[in-house]
Amino acid sequence: MRASGVPQTMISRWMLAVLVASSIASAWAQSLPSWNDGPAKQSIVKFVSEVTTPGGPNFVAAEHRVAVFDNDGTLWAEQPLYFQLAFMLDQVKAAAPKHPEWNDDPAFKALMARDQRALAALGLKPVLKLLAVANSGMTTAAYDKSIRDWLATAKHPKFQRPYTDLVYVPMQELLAYLRANGFKTFIVSGGSIEFMRPWAEKAYGIPPEQIIGTISETKFVIEAGKPALTRMPKIDFVDDGPGKPVGIYRGIGRQPIFAFGNSDGDWQMLQWTAAGDGRRFMGLVHHTDAEREFAYDRQSKIGKLDKAWDDALKHGWTVVDMKHDWNKVFAFQ
Amino acid sequence: MRASGVPQTMISRWMLAVLVASSIASAWAQSLPSWNDGPAKQSIVKFVSEVTTPGGPNFVAAEHRVAVFDNDGTLWAEQPLYFQLAFMLDQVKAAAPKHPEWNDDPAFKALMARDQRALAALGLKPVLKLLAVANSGMTTAAYDKSIRDWLATAKHPKFQRPYTDLVYVPMQELLAYLRANGFKTFIVSGGSIEFMRPWAEKAYGIPPEQIIGTISETKFVIEAGKPALTRMPKIDFVDDGPGKPVGIYRGIGRQPIFAFGNSDGDWQMLQWTAAGDGRRFMGLVHHTDAEREFAYDRQSKIGKLDKAWDDALKHGWTVVDMKHDWNKVFAFQ
Numbered sequence: 001m002r003a004s005g006v007p008q009t010m011i012s013r014w015m016l017a018v019l020v021a022s023s024i025a026s027a028w029a030q031s032l033p034s035w036n037d038g039p040a041k042q043s044i045v046k047f048v049s050e051v052t053t054p055g056g057p058n059f060v061a062a063e064h065r066v067a068v069f070d071n072d073g074t075l076w077a078e079q080p081l082y083f084q085l086a087f088m089l090d091q092v093k094a095a096a097p098k099h100p101e102w103n104d105d106p107a108f109k110a111l112m113a114r115d116q117r118a119l120a121a122l123g124l125k126p127v128l129k130l131l132a133v134a135n136s137g138m139t140t141a142a143y144d145k146s147i148r149d150w151l152a153t154a155k156h157p158k159f160q161r162p163y164t165d166l167v168y169v170p171m172q173e174l175l176a177y178l179r180a181n182g183f184k185t186f187i188v189s190g191g192s193i194e195f196m197r198p199w200a201e202k203a204y205g206i207p208p209e210q211i212i213g214t215i216s217e218t219k220f221v222i223e224a225g226k227p228a229l230t231r232m233p234k235i236d237f238v239d240d241g242p243g244k245p246v247g248i249y250r251g252i253g254r255q256p257i258f259a260f261g262n263s264d265g266d267w268q269m270l271q272w273t274a275a276g277d278g279r280r281f282m283g284l285v286h287h288t289d290a291e292r293e294f295a296y297d298r299q300s301k302i303g304k305l306d307k308a309w310d311d312a313l314k315h316g317w318t319v320v321d322m323k324h325d326w327n328k329v330f331a332f333q
Numbered sequence: 334m335r336a337s338g339v340p341q342t343m344i345s346r347w348m349l350a351v352l353v354a355s356s357i358a359s360a361w362a363q364s365l366p367s368w369n370d371g372p373a374k375q376s377i378v379k380f381v382s383e384v385t386t387p388g389g390p391n392f393v394a395a396e397h398r399v400a401v402f403d404n405d406g407t408l409w410a411e412q413p414l415y416f417q418l419a420f421m422l423d424q425v426k427a428a429a430p431k432h433p434e435w436n437d438d439p440a441f442k443a444l445m446a447r448d449q450r451a452l453a454a455l456g457l458k459p460v461l462k463l464l465a466v467a468n469s470g471m472t473t474a475a476y477d478k479s480i481r482d483w484l485a486t487a488k489h490p491k492f493q494r495p496y497t498d499l500v501y502v503p504m505q506e507l508l509a510y511l512r513a514n515g516f517k518t519f520i521v522s523g524g525s526i527e528f529m530r531p532w533a534e535k536a537y538g539i540p541p542e543q544i545i546g547t548i549s550e551t552k553f554v555i556e557a558g559k560p561a562l563t564r565m566p567k568i569d570f571v572d573d574g575p576g577k578p579v580g581i582y583r584g585i586g587r588q589p590i591f592a593f594g595n596s597d598g599d600w601q602m603l604q605w606t607a608a609g610d611g612r613r614f615m616g617l618v619h620h621t622d623a624e625r626e627f628a629y630d631r632q633s634k635i636g637k638l639d640k641a642w643d644d645a646l647k648h649g650w651t652v653v654d655m656k657h658d659w660n661k662v663f664a665f666q
Binding site: 186209219236237243268275 | 396399473517519541542543544551553555560561575576578584587601607
């Protein structure tokens with residue numbers, strides 16, 4: 001055994017290394033079972049392997065393994081209308097009698113008519129503003145309860161299931177896989193922090209403090225001797241498009257090395273991630289599965305994927321073809 | 334051994350429990366060596382023991398063990414002037430030739446004259462505003478570098494040492510002790526996030542994403558094909574006084590069960606922490622040591638401790654007497 005001059009202990013170490021490497025590779029395959037073998041899965045596994053190999057040229061220390069994910073259309077569905085808009089519809093409807101001035105508001109009219117085209121054309125901001133007014137004066141605790149109550153009863157129009165059933169299993173696996181490899185996972189969403197925090201920890205394993213989103217103004221008050229936070233009728237920060245890198249800077253303070261989105265609202269977050277030094281991963285979910293989920297991209301009013309897709313093709317970012325790359329979309333299917 | 338009818342395995346378990354309990358108690362004493370035995374240390378250890386005892390009446394699940402700390406005067410010194418103000422002085426001085434309009438600005442005049450009384454009377458906001466203007470147009474990367482450069486060379490006027498040497502050893506021990514007991518530790522400071530993030534991880538073991546602070550407006554830009562974040566001449570959020578519970582809500586999304594401050598700027602954070610259900614810990618550092626550090630409270634222009642102190646006395650919050658409770662203040666002493 002020592003004929004080659006290599007000490008036996010070194011051979012044993014080498015054999016051990018091979019054994020460890022093959023068991024890691026097998027663990028990889030096991031940790032992303034809903035992903036078909038293909039370029040998308042391979043690019044993820046290759047990236048994670050490179051940045052976690054100590055001594056390798058692309059090694060990244062654990063504290064810099066920051067991974068950011070858009071929510072709507074990336075971690076859960078967003079059609080036919082952002083789920084938060086469905087919630088808002090009910091909230092605004094309930095508050096309407098107290099706000100006769102809304103009868104002339106285009107966002108209010110579009111929301112009441114469920115006019116998705118008009119809502120999409122208006123964008124998120126005027127609708128968020130309506131909601132901010134609708135819930136103004138409510139404590140954050142009461143608002144949190146109204147979200148939990150709604151999520152417990154509301155059903156998605158296509159699937160007739162609670163909205164929280166519409167999280168993507170392959171993305172849940174990806175989040176867990178990244179964390180198992182020392183990454184810290186964050187949500188960076190155009191949706192409001194309050195709407196995600198009540199369920200994201202259970203659905204994604206992401207705690208409230210790792211959720212970056214749109215922020216309404218709140219105010220500290222003491223009412224009848226009891227401290228509370230009251231919602232004010234104003235949006236303070238919109239975490240969408242160019243707001244996403246800003247939200248990352250404010251809330252995380254490190255440039256991510258891994259980012260996943262699905263629409264042009266994620267374009268700047270992907271650009272910001274790509275702009276850092278060293279190995280980076282940029283990914284997009286392309287909705288190609290009208291049967292199991294929805295199929296939409298450049299022409300969609302909700303979750304339009306156009307400029308970010310062009311950039312992905314140009315720079316070789318990973319584009320997930322939902323129909324072909326995922327053997328499972330939702331847990332209930 | 335079985336005379337009492339108690340099975341031997343049960344006795345063994347009980348003996349093991351006693352052994353474990355006494356080794357934990359001894360570990361406690363060891364993990365806070367710079368704290369003298371006294372009511373402050375005892376109240377900390379008692380609280381942590383209660384909320385981490387599984388099955389106990391005050392047990393708190395690990396994910397809810399959120400601990401928040403003010404920075405200036407709580408984790409490091411703040412006299413004779415907030416250290417960030419010393420940095421600002423140099424920054425504003427360097428930018429002054431480009432801003433002749435500042436000659437009529439009270440905050441600018443007070444800063445140039447190092448008029449601490451006037452600066453304290455003006456409060457943090459107009460000074461932060463000056464700095465925001467001074468650094469407007471700078472990228473966040475360039476700003477980060479200017480802070481690191483300053484910290485590497487500037488010296489504290491009393492101790493003639495780098496400002497980052499002025500962190501309190503007992504508080505470093507407390508942070509580590511809480512984390513060892515499953516707590517997640519956050520800074521919630523009136524200072525700006527940028528000024529703390531470059532050194533807080535090394536000094537306190539608190540990563541950038543767990544630092545809540547005052548936020549200047551930034552904007553995502555692409556210059557010469559390269560994405561960057563540029564600083565705008567506007568303060569977006571002031572994380573001080575009633576802003577602290579708001580900052581906690583925005584950045585953490587959970588009500589803390591443990592809070593430590595040292596001045597009236599921390600009052601609302603302490604009230605907000607106290608307002609939650611179950612066992613809570615509220616602590617104040619009282620600066621009583623003119624020799625090793627500084628002595629100040631109700632009459633101080635910087636770090637005034639008045640209303641929060643009254644509340645502490647009224648509600649039995651823990652008040653640390655620096656002179657008597659800490660056998661060491663700074664590592665270099």
